[in-house]
Amino acid sequence: NAGVTQTPKFRVLKTGQSMTLLCAQDMNHEYMYWYRQDPGMGLRLIHYSVGEGTTAKGEVPDGYNVSRLKKQNFLLGLESAAPSQTSVYFCASSSHRVGDYEQYFGPGTRLTVT
Amino acid sequence: AQSVSQHNHHVILSEAASLELGCNYSYGGTVNLFWYVQYPGQHLQLLLKYFSGDPLVKGIKGFEAEFIKSKFSFNLRKPSVQWSDTAEYFCAVNDGPGGNKLVFGAGTILRVKS
Numbered sequence: 768n769a770g771v772t773q774t775p776k777f778r779v780l781k782t783g784q785s786m787t788l789l790c791a792q793d794m795n796h797e798y799m800y801w802y803r804q805d806p807g808m809g810l811r812l813i814h815y816s817v818g819e820g821t822t823a824k825g826e827v828p829d830g831y832n833v834s835r836l837k838k839q840n841f842l843l844g845l846e847s848a849a850p851s852q853t854s855v856y857f858c859a860s861s862s863h864r865v866g867d868y869e870q871y872f873g874p875g876t877r878l879t880v881t
Numbered sequence: 882a883q884s885v886s887q888h889n890h891h892v893i894l895s896e897a898a899s900l901e902l903g904c905n906y907s908y909g910g911t912v913n914l915f916w917y918v919q920y921p922g923q924h925l926q927l928l929l930k931y932f933s934g935d936p937l938v939k940g941i942k943g944f945e946a947e948f949i950k951s952k953f954s955f956n957l958r959k960p961s962v963q964w965s966d967t968a969e970y971f972c973a974v975n976d977g978p979g980g981n982k983l984v985f986g987a988g989t990i991l992r993v994k995s
Contacts, residue, residue, distance in 0.1 A: 798981050807890065809971060809985040810925075817981070825982070857924065861981060867932075868913045868975045870983055872925040 769793055771873035773858050779879045780848040788843040788876050790858030797863035799841035800825075800870065801833060803854040810857065816841055817863070848880045883908040883976045887986035894962050895994050902957040902989050904972030914955040915973040915983065916946055925971065931955065942966070964995040 771792045780786055790799065797818050802810040812825030816835040830852060832844045841860075845852060855877050859870040888903035906912065916928040929940025936948040946957045955972060969988045976982040 800982070802985075807987055809885075809987040811985075812982060815982060859925075863981070868981055868983065869915065869927060869930055872917075874924045 771858055771860055771871050773856075773873040773876050775876060776874065777877050779881065780845075781881055782849060784848050785844070785846050786848065786878075787845075788856055788858075788878075790841045790843070790860075790873055791839055792841075792858075792860040792871070793839065794860060794862075794871065795838070796860035796871075797838070798861045799835065800859045800861075801831070801841065801843045802857045802859065803827065803852075804857060804875075805854050813843065813856075845878075848878075850880045852878065853880045854878060883974055883984045885972055885974055885984050885986035887970075887972055887989050889989050890987065891990050891992070893992045893994065896964055897961045898993075900957070900959040900962045900966070900991070902970055902972075902991070904955045904957065904986060906953050906955070906972075906974045906984075908974075909950075909953065913975040914946070914948060916940065916944070916955075916957050917971045917973060917985075918968045919971065919988075920968045928957070928970070962991075962993050964993045967991060967993045 774789045800815040801813040811827045814833040816822045819838040822833045834842045858873040861870045884907045886905045914931040917925040931938045931948045939945045969990045971988045972986040973983040
């Protein structure tokens, strides 16, 4: 099992450009999440999904969109990148079983917006 | 909403010293608690978790944590650290009863001097 994978690993964008980050998991998890990690701020939830075809906003959703067309994939889109979106982005997934809230993380995508 | 506080942002220890990292959360009631570790350049990995039962939880690599409900705390301990424990450590708690979202603390960067 590959677990949770993310593509790309690194990306540099100019302000105003768009891009999509792809997350894939092979654990048949219902729940998937996108976080951003910034120094001294821990991980902050951007958007999440509780199942195929569903998405919901997290703590810092502005400037991002997501889609969950297939259970195993969760896409994060930046329509018009801004320097404030320079960060490391992590995807995670977890089971839907009640009480089993452990999240499994991908390797991250380092995004720089100039 | 749930919040998590990690008291120390940077900790520097010599090898063989004992470690205790503080973590407090704000919401009372049924909680699920986690400690994740992020080694330099890597993704988050689970160190240990508490769901119910014995409040003293043992994890990987000799780490343990104690859940003290009356103090809303879940401190991480290790009796003797090694250079390889150099990493950033994150405490997390689920966001409300039955909640599948996790709220993370800001992280503690541990540097172990050899």
